[in-house]
Amino acid sequence: MNKTILILKHEFLHMVKTKSFIIMTLALPVLVLIAMAILSFIQGIEKPLVPSDVISIGYIDEVGGFSGYTEQPGEPTVTLMGYNTPEEATSALLAGEISQYFIIPSDYVATGEIIRYTLERELEPPGKIQWALKSFLLSNLLEGQTSPEVIERTKAPMGLVSIRLDETGQVATDQGGFGALMVPLVVGFLLIISIFSSSGSLLQGLGEEKENRVMEILLSSVSARQLITGKVLGLGAAGLVQVVIWLLSAVFLVRWISTTIGGFISTIQIPDNFLVLGIVYFVLVYLFFAVLMASIGAIGANARDSQQLSMLLILPAWIPLWGLFFFLNNPDHVVSRIFTMIPVTAPLMVFVRLGTSGIPTWELVLSISVLIAGIIGGLVLAAKVFRTFVLMYGKRPRLGEIIRCLREA
Amino acid sequence: MPAVELNNICKSYNDNLVVNNVSFTVAQGEIFGLIGPNGAGKTTTIRMMMDITKPDSGGISILGESLNEATKNRVGYLPEERGLYRKVRVLETLVYLASLKGLGVRAARSRAEELLKRVDMLPHKEKKVEELSRGMGQIIQFLVTLIHDPQLLVLDEPFAGLDPVNTKLLKEMILELRNQGKAIILSTHMMNEVEALCDRILMINKGCTVLYGELAEIKSRYRNNSVFLEFGGVLGDIGGVVGKKEHGDYVELFLDxxxxxxxxxxxxxxxxxxxxxxxxxxxxxxxxxLQVVEKGR
Known part of the structure; x- marks a missing residue:
């Protein structure tokens, strides 16, 4: 059997048999399932409204005229009970008849200030209480001045429905929004994790072989090119298996959950080219990182040293995550486009843009071309660096030595 | 056809010439000693022979051709800097490394078990390498070198760190291999082992050849023309003797x-x-x- 294939097979089997790989590959879809089951369960237990969910709130009206509309519908129902003095309201609060009370001061119309009293220690008044008070005040302020329907509309003036049309003027199948962002963003994130996991294994393997001194035995049996190729492809194949399992389970889970649970989850969309792009970017970015990691593995004095050096590659890959809010709001900005073209940042950036505005085909082609060029260039340099430095034990070559080696290459 | 033929090979690192015009041949069925002080260029020479490092100039022929994938399968190499996959089991290690030398998995497994039996380590075949003692690890490494039945074995410091029992075992196996017609290159600092095993030697110092040839011929070349004598009676003056040194129960007579x-x-x-x-x-x-190295300083 071809020696490259032997190394590929050995690395692949060695990787897929490790506990961490099995747990990581299978646990992720299972965790998503469990999370969704919990969400479904919580939704189920939230639905029924029992009488004890009626909240009683006291108030003292120093302005006068805030006496109508004391029942505020919603979940839970809020009942407002008027008191004449703060002392009466405090007694009711301490007796547990009301959960809180507020004072509408005589200058309320001029200042808008409302004073609230409660026994609870809280960061800020709960949203449902604020909504109930606002509804109560609006209802009473506008009473008699307009129709009840207008009063209700004033409380919630807009339910914005945004519809995206395609180039032909028809309603587009991909409506965008958070539902469309969800899957690409999560998958882009997982893609990076898998790429780092696979290329990190390559780095660690090389570091250990160098540290264990197995490297010299291997190089007396196979060429440096066969060794790197076998390792890169073997670990890459294991990573690809992981990514394909994740991608397929993402498609399956999203479809299944959206039909069984509904709600926000039912708005989650999967882009058409999602599977193909996921696999293409995994393979290319992995190869790009792998050839560079092979060089780092050769340069590092030992496995730990190599891991530290690899941070120079790993940290820039997270740039799209650091500036996520900017990129989400400006997916077509020139900075976003540049990061789509840089091999290190491309995988995350592509999926962020895929989930927001989409990416023109020419940009995808350019991004993939840059990646391929990076892989070829990296391979030439990596082979030279690997051969020169891999048997240098115990010390890291100086920068000058590496530059000289690259120049000669 | 010699098993190894090196012609005027040179290698430098950062303008430092570490191997300078070294040439030698090794015949089939011969144990050849490659000796020299630390940093003399022995390991670099071996790495060039193994195609791990490329020479700057000069020619290398291994088993009649330049080292390629096919010839690599006929060479066994025990490097000085050695180790194995610590977390992998002994048998699996042997089979994987043998398969990289062109042996089929089934043949590799059978050969590995045969060799483990030969060194009384068959019961350890399912142990992880990290569970073995250092000496046992070295024996396994030696087995890796010969599992694919190579025609040429290059052993860099094979006895380093071995106890006398394992040293004896290794020496016996090396002699067996020589008797089977294998060519063996032995690089070591242990001069007594070289004397006991090698037919010819090459000594390099500071990258240059300083001694090369039959061990017996080299030794006779460095003989200082003296005899050890243990006797009874009166010695008196003896013609041709220019000096005498007492060594307790015997004397050393220096001859003109x-x-x-x-x-x-x-x-x-x-x-x-x-x-x-x-x-x-x-x-x-x-x-x-010592004499040659001191002279070279």
């Missing part, structure tokens, strides 16, 4: 250049001196090594 040892023996016999031991002194390889 023209006097062969046989002439001294004849004189002793004619005088009726009772000779209990008469030995032509030969310098040990260690002494020659």
């Amino acid at each position: 250049k023209e006097t062969p040892p046989q002439k001294i023996l004849r004189q002793l016999a004619s005088r009726g001196v009772s000779v209990n031991r008469f030995e032509v002194s030969t310098p040990s390889l260690n002494e020659i090594f």
Whole structure:
């Protein structure tokens, strides 16, 4: 059997048999399932409204005229009970008849200030209480001045429905929004994790072989090119298996959950080219990182040293995550486009843009071309660096030595 | 056809010439000693032979051709800097590394078990390498070197760190391999082992060849023309002896250049001196090594 294939097979089997790989590959879809089951369960237990969910709130009206509309519908129902003095309201609060009370001061119309009293220690008044008070005040302020329907509309003036049309003027199948962002963003994130996991294994393997001194035995049996190729492809194949399992389970889970649970989850969309792009970017970015990691593995004095050096590659890959809010709001900005073209940042950036505005085909082609060029260039340099430095034990070559080696290459 | 032929190979790192015009041949069925002080260029020379490092100039022929994938499968290499996959089991390690030398998995497994049995380590085959003692690990590494039945074995410091029992075992196996017609290159600092095993040697110092040839011929070249004598009776003056050194129960007689040892023996016999031991002194390889290295400083 071809020696490259032997190394590929050995690395692949060695990787897929490790506990961490099995747990990581299978646990992720299972965790998503469990999370969704919990969400479904919580939704189920939230639905029924029992009488004890009626909240009683006291108030003292120093302005006068805030006496109508004391029942505020919603979940839970809020009942407002008027008191004449703060002392009466405090007694009711301490007796547990009301959960809180507020004072509408005589200058309320001029200042808008409302004073609230409660026994609870809280960061800020709960949203449902604020909504109930606002509804109560609006209802009473506008009473008699307009129709009840207008009063209700004033409380919630807009339910914005945004519809995206395609180039032909028809309603587009991909409506965008958070539902469309969800899957690409999560998958882009997982893609990076898998790429780092696979290329990190390559780095660690090389570091250990160098540290264990197995490297010299291997190089007396196979060429440096066969060794790197076998390792890169073997670990890459294991990573690809992981990514394909994740991608397929993402498609399956999203479809299944959206039909069984509904709600926000039912708005989650999967882009058409999602599977193909996921696999293409995994393979290319992995190869790009792998050839560079092979060089780092050769340069590092030992496995730990190599891991530290690899941070120079790993940290820039997270740039799209650091500036996520900017990129989400400006997916077509020139900075976003540049990061789509840089091999290190491309995988995350592509999926962020895929989930927001989409990416023109020419940009995808350019991004993939840059990646391929990076892989070829990296391979030439990596082979030279690997051969020169891999048997240098115990010390890291100086920068000058590496530059000289690259120049000669 | 020699098993190894090196012609004027040179290698430098950062303008530092570490191997300078080294040439030698190794025949089939020969144990060849590659010796020299630390940093002399032995390991670099071996790595060039193994195609791990490329020479700057010069030619290398292994088993009649330049080292390629096919010839790599016929060479076994035990590097000085050695180790194995610590977390992998002994048998799996042997089978994987043998398969990289072109052996099929089934054949590799059978050969591995045969060799493990030979060194009484078959019960350890399912152990992880990290569970073995250092000496056992080295024996496994030696088995890796010969599992694919190579025609040429290159052993860099094979006895380093071994106890006397394992050293003896390894020496026996090396001699067996030589008797099977394998060519063996032995690079070591242990001069007594070189003397016991090698037919010819190459000594390099500071990258240059300083000694090359038959071990016996080199030793005779460095003989200081003296004899060890253990005797009874009165010695008196002996013609051709220019000096005498007492060593307790025997003396060392230094002869002039023209006097062969046989002439001294004849004189002793004619005088009726009772000779209990008469030995032509030969310098040990260690002494020659020290002498050559000191001279090179």
